[in-house]
Amino acid sequence: MTSTTESASLSEFDRDITITPEGDDFTGTMSDGWRVGGGINGGFQLSFIGNAIRSALPDHPDPVAVSAYFVSPAVAGPARAAVRPLRVGGRTATVAADLKQGDDVRLTVLATYGDLAGFPTDDVRTTAEPVSLPPRDQCVPNTMAPDEIKQMAPFTQRFEMLFDPDEVGWAVGEPSGRGQISAWFRLADDREPDPLSLLMAVDALPPVTFDLGLMGWAPTVELSAHVRAKPAPGWLRLRHRTRNVAGGMFEEDCEVWDSTDRLVAQSRQLALLPR
Template identity: 50%
Template structure:
């Protein structure tokens, strides 16, 4: 993998752009950065990480285990407030809910996203693993393609692409040259552009950061998330991540995306499923 300046967890652009200011206990002010937009909307994974940080501060357990989010209205760069509430606190798991609001022209609050999540301690989990899951089969990093490999700008590219280091499996980039495969698959290597290693919080971004599988189905345009559930399975090892996303059914103007995230130690570190509106293109 090519050399890059290495940012540290807690001192990277991702951390600065997900920083929160506590207004009162459980209520946090935030500034949604324009650096994480897709076209004009703020990326759903970035929003999930913001809410995840708030819940990690408000709940007694540190790590997200499962986070389910409903996206109610599109978010835009600017000021926001996150309101959290503890639902139940147990010995090994705490459950809480959080909502992110922005402000209408008349100053009233507009809810953008609502989350229900359970938190625990990933470091306290047992080591026993029994699985049939396997890492995605794809070429080495050097043989995968970044945005610069296309003959023209990748459709839907925007500010967020400058903050991510994504190299896509050539078998899933036919859409970029007008020849989509029709298989509804997207695979690639993933990292943050400043070299920050992954942690449980950034995994909430990772599951929603690759181009949508609808591109390989021959559809172009915005694919807004309706609902996204993410499971964080273990703390990722340092190094690049591999992400595999599949869609098996597009019907009635909606599609599902199932994502798996694997770390450099060949461990399944996160899984997600989302329902999204299919592009109209």
């Protein structure tokens, strides 16, 4: 239980993922501030249920691998997380968890958790190239979005996002067709990134189909996220890409790089094309 004084000192993100043990489950309230259109953002849902998993596994506080299936749209209001540890080992634990509102399952998750502080850090071999972005003062801020977009998707006001100016043609009706969107990213309140917030970051950018000229909500079917390291303080750099649109669906690959050029999170999701 978080006291009123403690809650007031928390960042917006931490306040909104606050959960309370209730029997074998955890309860909390998902804020309308994380809504996109008619539903709560999927990445925020992952952080919300991820906080419940972390609370159930005090010796394994960090998400390592999370596979999530989005069963029905989550809405603002009370929510319950049911966490079922399947195996708790020395280095990692495997759990299943469901996010529910009333009798409806919103999200079902299978995850591996551990303590990233104890993972080896002296052997990093990465052939991936860090996301290259212009200086932040040369990028396009999300605060420039029209008021109607801010009202339709208040989620976008929960963080600072500075887009690569070469990849925002979609915002003025001139998508590049490359299927790529990149941006600087930082949570509101200057809240520093951590493994739990990375679960939200991998789903923070607009759907990459915007860059293909396909605007609108793109419901996620499944999302798999890998958290590779604790991020260093400072701005993150995000990049979404797609290479295959087929059968009314598309894949969206995300990379998250921290301020030290470390690849700290990766994800792939399968989503429906915007209606």
